[in-house]
Amino acid sequence: MLSPDKINLLHAFLGALPPHLANRLAKAVEIDRLAEGKTLPHDLILAGLRPVLREASGERTLTPLRLFCLPFEDLLSSEPRKEKQKGRIARESVAVVWKWLGETLIPEATQAYVKDTRDMTLAVKPGDPKARAQQFWPEASFVIRSALTADRDGVQAKLGNLVAADAEEMALLLSAGSQILEIQERLPRLTPSLNDALLWALRDSYDRLAASAPDVAAYVAVIAMNRLARPWEALKLPLLISRRTEDTLIASTDMGLAGELLLNDMAMHAEAIRSIRQPWFDSEDLLSHISQFAVLSSAVVKEVEIRRDGRWGQRLMKDRTGVADAMKNMMEKAPREILGALPMQKSGTYGGGPREPDLSHFPDPEKVERALRYAKLVVGCLNFASAASFGAAQKTAAEEIERELQVYGDEIVKEIATPDLERRARAEQYLSVVADLYGIFFSGEEAEFMKRRGRAALAA
16 A cells, blocks of 8 residues: 555656556556456546546546446536536446446446447457447446436435436436447547537537437537537537527527536636635636636637527626626726735935835845735736736736836846945845736746846846
């Protein structure tokens, strides 16, 4: 058994692997686990690789569980939730439903499926594991739906309400697994764009599902959304089917499911932004929410003619207003937080002279850390501020900070040459802070030039 320190070292090493190497290692480990190898710590290795594998694009090993999940894999989500959302299945529900299926509902059929697909993947037995999975999906779908119909309260008590709801949605998609597999093969993950040929192929899949499994047809756009590099392009399908460009009709039908999910994602990012407590925030995390909100909101508006009085329009306007207000507040506070780490004072006997750096104490580490955090936020949201309706506030904040930063930089360089050794030591530390901020607001070259100016002043 590895110690916690060694596990952390292993995960740090695995997490730093390039995606293509991580994918190859994961395949080897999963094959070894399928073959019932006892030497490797399979779960530990795969847990360490998981963050990298999310970015990898290669095919994963077709384990029995992964094959079982194929029809609904595009709906899987790791986001925390408080209620069931149609079109999203929690990853944590999969293991619970799989255990229920294999231990309670159809244990013998599940064991036979696991053995067959494992042997086919390991080439111990001839056959296609995907074809064998397609035989198992309808049976699994039938028993899950039958159990829910016969005793929903009992299933909910056993699995929990959210997992039971996920199981029902899994069963629905398993019932049309073969047709969903065709969609996935036509539309590989991270497809760059939904061109006309792909769009009409999806329309064909939708029409066939509408005839054979109408409850599944609404998921065609959702599956496409999760396989496109630009998810909002999936809205072209409901637009094509409805022959409408505005949101009011689409939002009231099942074909609006993809749009609802996109709006829910925007609402999640908006809530994360609104709930930020100043000055304690993670600038990278906040920038991620801002960028994703800005991109999604702009793209959905362009893709669909959003009406202000429509359901989608009202939700979008509410979220945009909330994000704009929160970010304007942060932009207004940013200059005070950043410049507060670089204190200035009036010179002269009675404070009647020009401003100069206050070198009565060394830089406050907490204030410096906050200043760098706000600086990264102000600069990082430049390309998204207009789309999120706080462009003017961001510009005003950036201009004020840059102007004052240059003034402070010029003054602190003069202080470096002071013969007072203690004052000089403080000035050097403030110069280091200024250089870091120059690197954020201007460029690495400007930061290095500021350091050279300090060295030159010290040498003189």
